[in-house]
Amino acid sequence: MKVTENKIYNPEAECMDRAALRELQDRRLVETVNRVYNNVPLYRERMQAAGVKPEDIKGVDDLHLLPFTNKTDLRDEFPFGLLAAPKSEIVRIQGSSGTTGKPIVAGYTRNDVDVWTEMVARSLTAAGAGKDDIIQVTYGYGLFTGGLGAHQGASQVGAMVIPMSSGNTQRQLMMMHDLGATMLCCTPSYAIYLGESLKELGYDPKEFRLKSGCFGAEPWTEEMRKKLEGLFDINAYNIYGLTEIGGPGVAFECCAKNGMHINEDHVIAEIVDPETGEPLPYGESGELVFTTITKTGMPMIRYRTHDICVLDDSPCPCGRTHLRMGRITGRTDDMLIIRGVNVFPGQIESVLLRIPGVAPHYQLIVDRVNSTDRLEVQVELTDEMFSDTVADVEKLQHTITEQIKSVVGIAAKVKLVPPKAIPRSEGKSKRIIDNRDLTK
């Protein structure tokens, strides 16, 4: 395996003394709280209801006084209700899956795009990126933050960017090979798929110049890291982010490969008890909560990610002083991440409810076959939907598949099952059978 040089994009910020960092966070938090209180009705109403005035928040120690923000708030305030800046200052919209059929969107000011770009630049630099690198971006470009996020960060470090976007394995490998890409940005499962396809397509792994990659947008395991590193002879680094907080780069792995540094000069991370919302000490597993302290377009106050992980404040050999978050070990809600796409069962339900004659009895079965996620949606067939001709049944199946693809953004295998084949009233969790083992 090639050795990654320990490079730091912004040492002043990333290696800042923790006391100074705290002061910076205090100041930026106060600014952000005032900004949202004065500009966003929802935040003002919530704070008033909780009896909290902006002047009560003097720093990070007072953070726990502030009410939480949820994904449902982004849905309810869709599209611009949470903007803390005039619409004329917004230069970008990015989006992500909502819990129902509608996506959620986030507005970015010029400042926010710059902040996000800086976070990705730090992430890529930690993975060894510099101006001599050729970075292939295989995340999808569009509303999804992966493609544009990685692109901006790669441009920021002065690398040569190959904006491939997702899909078309043959072309990905051809460009990677012919242009001599040195770094790859994509989901870990697709990276493994590329690695496995390489030999089948007649390439010799030695002909590739790849040295490392930043892989994220879905949870992955140490086992997958080993496999990926072996397939391409590279260093594989984890990168974390979410649209609500900015996008990929909120946290990233350094050469120590032992947790992801959170960009604490831009966000404040907390771990809370998912049930009570009480903050938990570092080292305890709980729900990750973020407060943005430099975003101006759509700042987020105590945003509940529903991701479960542990925060680690022990010193890191790389020299960065920022906290590290461990791998995501689970979710507190029913969101699934399939091939890097966030999927909520509610989205599938909304699709089924719109198709005449279809009963919203369904079950999602997720498997990981050859490192690639497979989603099967089982839908109960009713006498009304059923027809004696193959063409009609296939048309129904096709309609459901297409609608899911259009709303959720991924291809699922639709299987029609007899009525009552899916267990009833055993709680929401029965809607999902996730056979992937993401704990190793």
Place this chain on the structure above:
Amino acid sequence: MYIKQISVYLENDTGSLRALTKTLAEKHIDMLALSIADTTNFGIARLVVRSADIEPAVAALREQGFVAKTTAVVGIAVANVPGGLDGALAAIESKGLPIEYMYSLNAVSGSNALMVLRLTAPDEQTDVATLLADSGITLVAQEDVDKL
């Protein structure tokens, strides 16, 4: 002038066809015809039973968790000689009626073979059996099937 066919959705799983035959066997239902359309994802079993058995068969199948429904299909009697079916299909073709599917009943009526056809009517108002009335084809109704 129709035959009432029972259509049943079958999952592509081992034992799903057996579950169907077992259900019918337990109710002592005699199948006069059985045809299965198979695709890579699912199958559709189509069967013909005597009038008295239709409701009990559908009820028993639904009871066992099957999706089942009845469909009106056309029955025809064709001379049980080489070219017999061809003559009938030529007549259907001359009427411009597409054939969705076809299968044979496992019984003969005198010197005739009996076939079941699902024909696509040109529009919802058109009655396929009426359209075939002057075609020279011998139509077979559910009452005829009951006597088999």
